[in-house]
Amino acid sequence: MKADHSKVKRQLSIVKGQMDGILKMVEEDAYCIDVSNQILSAIAMLKNANKEIISAHLDHCLRHAQGEELDKKIGEIRDLLSRMDA
Numbered sequence: 256m257k258a259d260h261s262k263v264k265r266q267l268s269i270v271k272g273q274m275d276g277i278l279k280m281v282e283e284d285a286y287c288i289d290v291s292n293q294i295l296s297a298i299a300m301l302k303n304a305n306k307e308i309i310s311a312h313l314d315h316c317l318r319h320a321q322g323e324e325l326d327k328k329i330g331e332i333r334d335l336l337s338r339m340d341a
Contacts, residue, residue, distance in 0.1 A: 270304070277297065
């Protein structure tokens with residue numbers, strides 16, 4: 256993985272904390288909208304981490320690929336994009 260490890264780890268650590276908080280909210284029978292808002296916040300942070308990883312993949316892995324390897328990597332990106340927000 257060529258993404259900024261410290262940035263991605265920080266984002267994922269925040270999501271981990273958010274998930275712990277969400278689980279506690281569920282256990283404490285918190286207001287549904289509050290729980291949903293926290294879930295949406297965690298999803299947004301995961302999307303940001305994913306964008307960082309994909310961007311680094313494009314900048315490093317795809318940029319240096321050639322021939323069949325390039326075709327394979329383009330196919331992987333297409334598959335990934337088709338699964339995003341599906």
